[in-house]
Amino acid sequence: MGKPTGFMEYTREVPADRAPLERVKDWDEFHLHMVDDDLRTQGARCMDCGIPFCHSGVLISGMASGCPINNLIPEWNDLVYRNLWRQALDRLLKTNNFPEFTGRVCPAPCEGSCTLSSFDPAVTIKNIEVSIIERGFDEGWVAAAVPAQRTGKKVAVVGSGPAGLSAAAQLNKAGHLVTVFERADLPGGLLMYGIPNMKLDKRKVLLRRIKLMEEEGITFQCNCEVGGSGISVAQLRSDFDAVVVTVGATKPRDLPIEGRSLAGIHYAMEFLTANTKALLHEGSDYITAAGKDVIIIGGGDTGTDCVGTSLRHGCASVTQLEIMPRSPEGRSDDNPWPEWPKVNKVDYGQEEAAARFGADPRVYVTTATSFEGDGAGNVAAVHTVEVAWSKNDNGAYVPTPIPGTAQRRPAQLVLLAMGFLGPEQPLVEAFGIETDARSNIKADFGTYSTTVPGVFAAGDCRRGQSLVVWAFNEGRGAARECDRYLMGNSELP
Ligand SMILES: Cc1cc2nc3c(=O)[nH]c(=O)nc-3n(C[C@H](O)[C@H](O)[C@H](O)COP(=O)(O)OP(=O)(O)OC[C@H]3O[C@@H](n4cnc5c(N)ncnc54)[C@H](O)[C@@H]3O)c2cc1C
Ligand code: SF4
Structure with missing residues (x-):
């Protein structure tokens, strides 16, 4: 442990993302990087816990608590604090083949279970991870390692x-x-x-x-x-x-309700895949959200990626329907540390939609009941209803439509993001x-x-x-x- 009093002296800081209204104009990454001295200060916040829950990777209540690949987090936090970046990289690569991916896209169960997070904001583990590997690439330390011997298999x-x-x-x-x-x-x-x-x-x-x-x-x-x-x-x-x-x-989950065969209703993956293909291969066809009212059915991460992509196309509006209730702002009593925190998360897409249209695009406890056409075979609107969740005779939670909550929502593009x-x-x-x-x-x-x-x-x-x-x-x-x-x-x- 580099600095025993670090967690008392320093507050959590991550680099500011690019401003939402700026970044929706392009497809470049929105996270920025932090300078080394600031990263060292963040590394100094690690307490080198006797039981480092951050690297445990166990399932508690069905969710990952700690790093599923058991990254040696306290060790590389300390090495970063001591400016020993090469050694930090060696530790990181012992458990993770590709930290440049997890350091960008992982929801970081390590931070949810970090001991510091039980009384203060967690150590910025994910940001330190991506910084170590990018420093490794910049310095030329990450190079192809050809095996010395082949087995013939x-x-x-x-x-x-x-x-x-x-x-x-x-x-x-x-x-x-x-x-x-x-x-x-x-x-x-x-x-x-x-x-x-x-x-x-x-x-x-x-x-x-x-x-x-x-x-x-x-x-x-x-x-x-x-x-x-x-x-x-x-x-x-x-x-x-x-x-x-x-x-x-x-295999994507479908929503076989009235009007499903109308043009303009797509699985999220059709939309996202074609979009990335068009970025990589000039002239490749994609489904555009430009000028359209977009409704995304599914409030998870895939739905969020559809929000961010629609905004970059220049959609007229974007709504994300979520059948589940909104999560609480802080941990509830039945979701204590070091469990994965089931709390409301404002991800990049919601942040961008709020900056562009003035509100979070998510509409909770709401589901689609039918799709309406425009008379020429295209989708024109989604009919929705609010639901109440209650236990049925078998003890399972089920949604029931609430009378009087039906709504017609105009949409020329509907994206189904309900899982696989x-x-x-x-x-x-x-x-x-x-x-x-x-x-x-x-x-x-x-x-x-x-x-x-x-x-x-x-x-x-x-x-x-x-x-x-x-x-x-x-x-x-x-x-x-x-x-x-x-x-x-x-x-x-
Ligand atoms: C839109 C979206 C966003 C996500 N965002 C995140 C995120 O931010 N963070 C996160 O941690 N997780 C995220 N996930 C989940 C994560 O991407 C998956 O859990 C992970 O990619 C699963 O990895 P995999 O290797 O098992 O399968 P996949 O990544 O699905 O790869 C399977 C590959 O097999 C290929 N394939 C299938 N059949 C054949 C065949 N017959 N022959 C040859 N090739 C075949 C497919 O083309 C595909 O390339 C996201 C998922 C989606 C859909
Ligand atoms: S749980 Fe948090 S404070 Fe403890 S060793 Fe892991 S990163 Fe450091």
Whole structure:
């Protein structure tokens, strides 16, 4: 612990984001970076707790408390305070293959469980993390590490999202020859075609890492759908000694109400993917929100990304419908530290909408009942109703429409952002692997073995829709188990 009194002397500070009305004019990242001296002061706030809850990564009440990849947070906080950046980077890379991604997009369960946050604002762990890795890139400390020896074993990774990338990086480190198959034109999964550019820059940050991985010996085969037009599952099984399936949970939840087939109603991912493609490939078609009243159904992070994207297009208005009640401003009595804080979060999209239109775009305890057309096949409005939540006879909370609350809301673009329902089944069937009751791939957490020997599964396709940091945890774990399967034992963490 660098400075025992640091937490009493200094207050939490993060760099100010770019101003909302400025940043909606472009697609550049909105977070700014902090100067080293200020970061050192923030590192000095860490108390080097006897039990550092920040790096525990356990589930409490079903939510992650602490870092799911067990980052050695107190150690690198101290090293940053002592100006030992190179050593801080070495510590960070012990547990995290890609801190430049988590340092930008992770919701930071570490900060929610930081001991300091039980009586003062948490240590700025996420900001210190991204600063360490960016300093590493700036100094040239992050370079391709080609394995000294190859095992002669070949592994196929199917899907190049965060689970696939971390599995590939670890398997390559163990000396296996890794090929990553990706059906999209560029690697990254939802890091590429989900999370928008203003949160994670595709060229400057994501493709910088992919280039390094290629230099380390990993092959990326894009535009190649496994079990589809790219390569058959049988061919894959015969060409490779083992397979790690990391295909994500890509089946979107639909809203099959009256008027669903009208033009102008899209899944959020259609909107977000086409938008990023258009940024990367000039002339590529996208769904524009320019001049439209946009209604987003779903109040989560995907919905927020739709808000930010619609604003950058120049929408006329934006509303985000959320069926759940608004979370409290502070922790409630049944949500104590170190649990994940279930509190109201004003994310970047809501901040931008408030700056542009004067109010938070979220409308709570409200759901859509039907879509109205304009007579020419296009959506013109969404009919909504407010709901009340109460327990039914089985003890489950269910929403009931409140009479007299029906409303007609004009909309020329509707985006469905209500979550995902597991992996697409044809590929799962082609592998002959079993699924669980939620249609995710059946494989235990920790072993990642599917019901077919030599085939492992990790990330959202196994766990269900989750977070980048959990995909990293699972990709690393599946790599370790795959290595053990191939070699009889494994030294991978
Ligand atoms: C819009 C959006 C925003 C999000 N924002 C955040 C955030 O800010 N922070 C956060 O922590 N989490 C966020 N998440 C969640 C996070 O992105 C996911 O939990 C994570 O990406 C899951 O990783 P994965 O590798 O399991 O799957 P994915 O990232 O979904 O990657 C799966 C890949 O497999 C490919 N694939 C599928 N089938 C095949 C096939 N047959 N052949 C070849 N390739 C195939 C897909 O094209 C895809 O590239 C967000 C999710 C969405 C949808
Ligand atoms: S819980 Fe917070 S104060 Fe304690 S070691 Fe972790 S970052 Fe430092």
